[in-house]
Amino acid sequence: MLDQFAGGGTTLVEAKLLNRDIIGVDVNDAALTRCREKIAFEHDGADGKVYIRKGDARNLDFLPDSSIDLICTHPPYADIIKYSEDIEADLSRLKVKDFLEAMKPVSSECYRVLKKGRFCAILMGDTRKNGCMVPISFEVMRIFQDAGFTLKELIIKEQHNCRATGYWKTNSVKYNFLLIAHEYLFVFRK
Numbered sequence: 183m184l185d186q187f188a189g190g191g192t193t194l195v196e197a198k199l200l201n202r203d204i205i206g207v208d209v210n211d212a213a214l215t216r217c218r219e220k221i222a223f224e225h226d227g228a229d230g231k232v233y234i235r236k237g238d239a240r241n242l243d244f245l246p247d248s249s250i251d252l253i254c255t256h257p258p259y260a261d262i263i264k265y266s267e268d269i270e271a272d273l274s275r276l277k278v279k280d281f282l283e284a285m286k287p288v289s290s291e292c293y294r295v296l297k298k299g300r301f302c303a304i305l306m307g308d309t310r311k312n313g314c315m316v317p318i319s320f321e322v323m324r325i326f327q328d329a330g331f332t333l334k335e336l337i338i339k340e341q342h343n344c345r346a347t348g349y350w351k352t353n354s355v356k357y358n359f360l361l362i363a364h365e366y367l368f369v370f371r372k
C-alpha cells in the first residue's frame with residue numbers, strides 16, 4: 183500500500199491494524215515525526231509493516247513501475263489549509279491553478295507505480311472563492327482520468343472538521359439537499 187501524502191499518519195495506522203504493509207511519504211519533517219509517533223504501538227494482530235520516508239508525491243522514483251497493490255491518500259486541497267510556510271515542494275502553498283498543475287505529475291506517478299487492475303483512492307474537497315464554488319475535486323478527478331485511470335466509485339464523505347458543517351448540516355436536513363459539507367473519495371482503477 184502507498185500513502186504519498188501521509189500527513190498525521192491516519193492511513194498508516196489503519197494499514198498497520200489491518201495487517202497491510204504500507205509506505206508513507208510526506209514532504210514535511212513534522213508530519214513524518216508525527217507518523218513515526220503514531221505507528222509506534224503494539225496491538226494484537228496488527229502486524230502490517232510501515233515504511234516512512236521523506237519525499238515528493240510528484241516524483242516517486244524510489245518505487246518501481248507496477249509495484250503497489252493499493253494507493254490510499256489525501257492530498258492538500260490547494261492552499262485551503264497550509265501545512266507549512268517554507269517547504270517549497272509543499273502543494274498546500276499553491277493556489278488552485280498551480281495546485282491542479284502539480285496534481286498532474288502526482289496522478290501520473292500514481293498510475294505508474296500501481297499494479298494493473300488495482301485501486302487508487304483519493305480524498306478531495308472543494309472550496310468557495312468570492313462567493314462562488316470552486317470544484318477542485320472534480321478538476322482532480324479529471325486529471326486522474328486523463329492519466330489513464332477509470333472511475334470505479336465516487337463516495338461522498340461528510341466533512342466533520344469544517345467550520346460551516348453545523349450550519350450547512352442543519353439547512354441540508356431542513357431543505358433536503360446537500361451543499362458543501364462533504365468531501366469526495368474517488369476510487370480509481372488502473
Ligand SMILES: C[S@@+](CC[C@H](N)C(=O)[O-])C[C@H]1O[C@@H](n2cnc3c(N)ncnc32)[C@H](O)[C@@H]1O
Nearest residue numbers: 187189190191192208209210238239256272273
Ligand atoms: C491533508 S494532509 C494528509 C492528512 C492525512 N490523511 C492524515 O490523516 O493526517 C496532506 C499532507 O500532504 C503533505 N504534502 C504536501 N505536499 C506534498 C508533496 N509534494 N509530497 C508529499 N506530501 C506532500 C503535507 O505536508 C500534508 O502533511
